[in-house]
Amino acid sequence: xxxxxxxxxxxxxxxxxxxxxxxxxxxxxxxxxxxxxxxxxxxxxxxxxxxxxxxxxxxxxxxxxxxxxxxxxxxxxxxxxxxxxxxxxxxxxxxxxxxxxxxxxxxxxxxxxxxxxxxxxxxxxxxxxxxxxxxxxxxxxxxxxxxxxxxxxxxxxxxxxxxxxxxxxxxxxxxxxxxxxxxxxxxxxxxxxxxxxxxxxxxxxxxxxxxxxxxxxxxxxxxxxxxxxxxxxxxxxxxxxxxxxxxxxxxxxxxxxxxxxxxxxxxxxxxxxxxxxxxxxxxxxxxxxxxxxxxxxxxxxxxxxxxx
Amino acid sequence: xxxxxxxxxxxxxxxxxxxxxxxxxxxxxxxxxxxxxxxxxxxxxxxxxxxxxxxxxxxxxxxxxxxxxxxxxxxxxxxxxxxxxxxxxxx
Numbered sequence: 001x002x003x004x005x006x007x008x009x010x011x012x013x014x015x016x017x018x019x020x021x022x023x024x025x026x027x028x029x030x031x032x033x034x035x036x037x038x039x040x041x042x043x044x045x046x047x048x049x050x051x052x053x054x055x056x057x058x059x060x061x062x063x064x065x066x067x068x069x070x071x072x073x074x075x076x077x078x079x080x081x082x083x084x085x086x087x088x089x090x091x092x093x094x095x096x097x098x099x100x101x102x103x104x105x106x107x108x109x110x111x112x113x114x115x116x117x118x119x120x121x122x123x124x125x126x127x128x129x130x131x132x133x134x135x136x137x138x139x140x141x142x143x144x145x146x147x148x149x150x151x152x153x154x155x156x157x158x159x160x161x162x163x164x165x166x167x168x169x170x171x172x173x174x175x176x177x178x179x180x181x182x183x184x185x186x187x188x189x190x191x192x193x194x195x196x197x198x199x200x201x202x203x204x205x206x207x208x209x210x211x212x213x214x215x216x217x218x219x220x221x222x223x224x225x226x227x228x229x230x231x232x233x234x235x236x237x238x239x240x241x242x243x244x245x246x247x248x249x250x251x252x253x254x255x256x257x258x259x260x261x262x263x264x265x266x267x268x269x270x271x272x273x274x275x276x277x278x279x280x281x282x283x284x285x286x287x288x289x290x291x292x293x294x295x296x297x298x299x300x301x302x303x304x305x306x307x308x
Numbered sequence: 309x310x311x312x313x314x315x316x317x318x319x320x321x322x323x324x325x326x327x328x329x330x331x332x333x334x335x336x337x338x339x340x341x342x343x344x345x346x347x348x349x350x351x352x353x354x355x356x357x358x359x360x361x362x363x364x365x366x367x368x369x370x371x372x373x374x375x376x377x378x379x380x381x382x383x384x385x386x387x388x389x390x391x392x393x394x395x396x397x398x399x
Contacts (some may be wrong), residue, residue: 091324095324095327095328096327096328096331099328100331101333104323133348215374215375215378218343218347218371219343219375219379220376220377221337221346222334222339222342222343222346222347222375222376222379223339225342225345225346226338226339226341226342226343227338229342229345230338230342291334294327294330294331294334295331295334295335297331298331298332298334298335299335303337
C-alpha cells in the first residue's frame with residue numbers, strides 16, 4: 001500500500017507524502033514557468049530549475065559586485081565582505097587546489113573549483129531558508145489568496161523542495177563537469193593518448209592488463225558517481241530528518257485525537273530536536289560544498305600527477 | 309593575548325594541514341563505497357530485467373569490492389610513496 005493510499009484511508013496526516021512533497025522537485029505537469037518543448041524535451045521551469053537560476057544569478061551578482069567595488073577603491077586593501085571572500089578564495093587556492101593540482105596548473109583549475117564551491121554552498125544554504133514558505137504565508141493570510149487557486153504564481157512556487165543540490169540530476173550534472181575536467185586536465189598535461197595510457201601502470205605482464213584495464217575504466221566512472229550520490233543524499237537526508245521530526249506533532253495529535261498532545265510533543269521533542277538538526281545542517285552545508293570541491297581537485301590532480 | 313593569537317594561528321595552520329592531507333583518504337573512501345553501490349545497483353537492475361536474481365547482484369557487488377579496494381590500494385601506495393620521499397628529503 002502506498003503512503004498516499006494509507007493517508008487517504010486513515011483520513012489523517014500522511015508524513016511520507018508531506019516529506020516527499022517538501023524535498024522532491026515540483027511536477028513537470030504543473031511547471032512554474034511554461035516553456036516550449038524542443039526535440040521532445042520539455043524546457044518548462046520546475047522548482048529545482050528555478051532554484052538553480054536563482055543561485056546562479058545570486059552568486060554571479062554578489063561576487064561581481066564585491067570584486068568591482070574592490071577594484072574601484074583607492075587603497076588595494078579588501079574590507080568587509082571582500083575581505084571574507086578573499087580569505088575563502090585564497091584558502092581554496094592554497095589549501096585545496098595547489099597541493100593536488102600542482103603549481104603549474106593551479107591557476108588553470110582554481111576558477112572551476114571556486115565556482116563549484118560557491119555554487120554548491122549557495123545552493124545548499126538557500127535550501128535552509130524558508131523564502132517560499134514565508135511568501136506562501138503572506139499570500140494566504142495577508143493577500144487572502146485561496147490555497148486551491150492553481151493559477152496563482154506564488155501558490156505554484158510552494159510545490160517541491162528548495163534544495164536543488166538534493167536533486168540527483170543536478171549533482172550528476174556537476175559530476176559530469178568534474179569528469180570532463182579530469183579528461184581535459186589529463187589531456188592538457190600529457191597529451192590525449194598519453195592521458196589514456198596513464199590510466200594503467202607501465203611495465204606489467206600483459207595478462208595483468210586484461211584485469212586492470214576494465215577495473216580502471218570502471219573506477220573512472222565510479223568517481224563522479226560517488227560525487228553525485230554523496231552530495232544529493234546528504235542534502236536530502238538532512239531535510240528528511242528535520243521534516244520527520246516535525247511530523248511528530250501531527251502524528252501524535254492524530255494518534256491521541258488531541259491537539260494538546262501534538263503541541264506537547266512539538267514543544268518538548270520536535271522543535272528542540274529540529275533546531276539541533278538545523279544547526280548540524282549548517283555544518284553539513286559547508287562540509288558538503290567543501291568535500292565536493294576537494295574531491296574534484298583530488299581527481300583532477302590525479303589525472304595531472306600520475307603515480308603508479 | 310599574544311599567546312591566544314599564536315594558539316589560534318597554530319590551530320588554523322594545523323587544520324589546513326589536516327585538510328590538505330585528508331583529500332586522498334576521503335577520495336578513496338568515497339570511491340570504495342561508490343563502486344559497491346554503483347556496480348551492485350547495476351547488477352540489481354540486470355537481475356530485475358533478466359529475472360536472474362541474485363547472480364548479477366552478487367557479481368556486481370563483488371566487482372564493486374574489487375574496484376573499490378583497488379582504488380583504496382592505489383591511494384595507500386601513493387601516500388606511502390609520498391611518505392618515503394619526504395623521509396628521504398628530511399634525511
